[in-house]
Amino acid sequence: MKLYCLSNDPNKPCHILTFREITMMLDCGLSMQSVLNFLPLSYVPSNRLLNLPTFMPNDVDPDLEGELKENGDRIFVDSPPEFCPPLDKLVDFAQIDVILISNYLCMMALPFVTEGTGFKGRVYATEPTLQMGRLLLEELVSYIELCPKANIAFQWKSFLHKLPYPLSDSFKPKSWKQIFNLSSVNASLSRVQMVGYNEKIDVFGALQVIPASSGYCLGSTNWVISSDHEKIVYLSGSSTLTTHPKPMDHNALKNADIFIMTDLTQTPISNPDSMLGVLCVVVSLTLRGGGNVLIPCYPTGVVYDLFECLSIKMQDLGVAQCPMYFVSPVSDISLAYSNILAEWLSSAKQNKVYVPDEPFPHAMLVKNSRLKHFKYIHSSGFSTEFQEPCVVFCGHPSLRFGDVVQFMELWGNNPRNCIVFTEPDFDYIEALAPYQPLQMKVAHCAIDTSLNFTQANKLIRDLKPTTLVIPECYTQPPNAAPNVSDYIIETNNERNLITYKWGEVINLPLKRKQAQVYLDNSVAQKIMPIEIKNGLFLSTITGSLSVKDNMHNIQDLAASALGRTQNYVKYEWGSVNITEFMQKLYQEGFTDAKLETIGTNSYMIHMLEADTIIQLDDNNTHVLCNRDDIIRTKIRNVLMQCLRNF
């Protein structure tokens, strides 16, 4: 059993697991850190961005001219943004049998893996994962396609060593790719087979895969992969906090032989609840001061909780008249879908549909116009509806594309406005770099509900896996807090700990010792157990074996040509008591038997008349008999009386 690590970002995981000749991809995350190195894409040409000075390191190829721009101390690539897809050198994607998707944030690389690679396998995901994942992919593609760029910069990748930090530190820029198009997205998603929580999925009869609720977002799952006797748990984005999704299912994850854990919190230092509190305060203060609030976000997920909390807080603090705008190409679908996925929600939200009421209050907020949604900033109706001060939710959290770029240009110079970072995926200082110098206030309230290290350590103690497999970085404190040992996964003598990093292939210590067969009733009825010692029985079995879909069935064996079936084969055990044996031989008429001692418990018996020599030791008896079979059978019977069998 092997584990391949194809992603360098533990929060956008992508692994390959091979077991019982099945190749399984665990998650298909797309690392987007690369886009921070690119200039923002604006719907309308921004003079400020166009006029940024060109950057040219000394003595390099003149072809590099125009590829790089400089803002402050940062260098940006002037090109459509590129993404770092999963490593394709270790495994041929055409060989993948199954892809398991844990949540909609871990599937953004799916078109890179399934399209144009010869991939023929199946993709499993829950219904919300598929629907919300589709929204994220469509939004991403539409943001980038709306701002086509004439030139694609690539020369700079050959001169990394001449470029300043952080561009010089870019991770494998030559493997970066342009975004896929919408038809690849559709083709890729059409391969997804929807599954429900606790649905048992059979993989070629060899493995069973079960999705278990992970409590992180709508439809998020952990995966339990098992064969007859082995249990592997793959834990991706999980949360023990109570928000809108169905709570995490702990029971299914217990006592795994192998426990692979990834996608822990990206903000180990901050607590999501207090961050939400800070956010509410910042928003109301800004609105009261007549400023606008910009919240860069994904079109689904925590944003639903933000609508709910903020609307209540704004009411309490008397700024409820300020509208909230939700701008995304998929905003309408996201709001509508979230309210029809009741079966995937927390029981509090679920019970609302029995009334029947919408599970999320945002349907109500839309009805009474406190929340307004638009596809784009340039959609019809937006400019007439738009009133300040207000709160705007829009993408993309990287600030490199999407409507947020326009709002940055619009509001960046006013110190009364405020941008609030809630999504933990991008470093906010890096995200803001191309917009500097900025007048607007910046608040950092990253809300990451996934497991923190304390929760993860407790979880592992409760679930008691035999072997724990984690990314190497979880054994070292994060860069932000290098001296705090709380932010690591504990090591413990009770279990093995194995770490991995990008590009590695790990052997996992799981040796299969047992499998399962199905005994037919007719075979079972012939079992005649013999008690060997107290409570221990043995019985021989022989049956005809049929193997189909990796299932082993044992049926009754027809009688052989010699009239008996092998089912009557018995095995002798124990040692022959030599005195007893000699006596019995004598009684049976072998009066001339002579005993010769060869060594400890090793004897030779000579019987002239029977033309027979018998060699005996503790575990063997050899009868060399050259007379007729009647004599030999007699000796055999005597011997059998002196041994036990089963």
Add this chain to the structure above:
Amino acid sequence: MPDIKLTPLGAGQDVGRSCILLSMGGKNIMLDCGMHMGYNDERRFPDFTYITQDGPLTPFIDCVIISHFHLDHCGALPYMSEMVGYTGPIYMTHPTKAIAPILLEDMRKVSVEKKGEQNFFTSQMIKDCMKKVIAVTLHQSVMVDKDIEIKAYYAGHVLGAAMFWVRVGSQSIVYTGDYNMTPDRHLGAAWIDKCKPNVLISEATYATTIRDSKRCRERDFLKKVHECVDKGGKVLIPVFALGRAQELCILLETYWERMNLKAPIYFALGLTEKANNYYKMFITWTNQKIRKTFVQRNMFDFKHIKPFDRQFIDNPGPMVVFATPGMLHAGLSLQIFKKWAPNENNMLIMPGFCVQGTVGHKILNGAKKVEFENRQIVEVKMAVEYMSFSAHADAKGIMQLIQYCEPKNVMLVHGEAEKIAFLKDKIEQEFNIKCFNPANGETATIQTPIKIPIDVSLQLLKEEARKFSALPPDPKRRRTLHGVLMIKDNNVTFMDVEEACKEAGINRHIIRFTSTVYINDPGPAVSTAHKLYDIMKEKLSQWTVTFVEGEISVESVMITVEGEEDDHKGVRVTWTNQDEDIGSFVLNLINNMGQ
């Protein structure tokens, strides 16, 4: 226990009060708990005294499964759980859990408040009963206890309708409830995988019908409504609040829009908006088309269909009215019927099945006069049309489902006796499987082969596989697995003999026999060996006989020829005690050759 026992308490060779007791692997499960609309006495509910004469049912029933919210499938549930007494778990899908209590309350009101029935369950009982319900989602595997596993499949029919697969040990059944194999205007078609249950319990409402295309029936329906309205007539369509009603509404709504008709359509139920809300929220249970378009346009926001008021009954001019209940057995639909029936311009369209004993059933059978409890006689002059919109599988659909899931036996319920008998013959002929059709209170006992799962050492399997694949391919060669079963502290493991001895802590004692026989055969030893090899191959055709370096071997039996150029050859045969049969057989064979 190698058999499965199935006893219908209702719906055995009948339609109404579906309730089937399933007993397998020592577990008892109740499938559906419906009421019969045709009766007002105790026959209305399934006869639970079959289970126990008195006292609660909890000790005798491990769980209850409800397939969908129609009252003939869940109507007796509060009676069973609150009045007879049952505190165990009840399973149903989320939409069923949401909608069933509303229909139960509706029915309770009609029965108690309108008909003044005594000894009926109360509103509080419905609530208490629903607290015992555990909602399941499609395809989710639910462990009821450590032995019972259930799984729901999409059944079409109505919102939230499900077929249930139930497994105890190695035995399994599928109970279809009501299902529909063709997608309709708002629901998809039933689907099941090849789960190969021991028994498929299928409804057989339309056991003998093969319906014409749905489109024709729809066109027919619209034409008749249109003609009637054109003449200034009134159209009454009795429906249940949820289900068919929504489908017909979608149909009429689009037709009215297309034809630009002005006659009003009413939906006589305060519940309309609420009912449609359920459809909106459980849109994942509707068909592909509605799911795809719901963000842009909600199919259940009707423009032409308005709420009905009782006063409208006597309004002049044409109108179309949807009224509950669907079988004209009580309530508003019956009230409107009494008013409109004597006018030949009016029309009654019955879109669903009517159980025996209801007014609807009488009229559909051609009754021209209907007498009511209070001696009131109503003449039926209005046109009466039966349009089967009821989403049940027809004979073709039932056969299709059998093909999908490949059951080893079929049991038919929820259909009229003769029709079921006809389909039973057809299934037995076509699939060559047994088909059962017990009447209410009769038990169908179905023998099932048992397969016992046991752990096996991988070494044993791999060794067999290695030997098997080392041999030249031969499709007729059977594979055999031989080993030792070890039973220790309730653990049963299958392993090879060496492992077993090691695990048991005993030393195996190997007995070998060697005999030498002298035969006359001139020529080199090798040619003698070859001759022997040919004979062995012929005589021991069931075994694999090999010949390597002058040594012939069959299992553990080894034959070697000694003496080079002599005429007199010694043939040495040696074997272990386990192959005594072959060993002595070979020895005798060679002995006979020597003589």
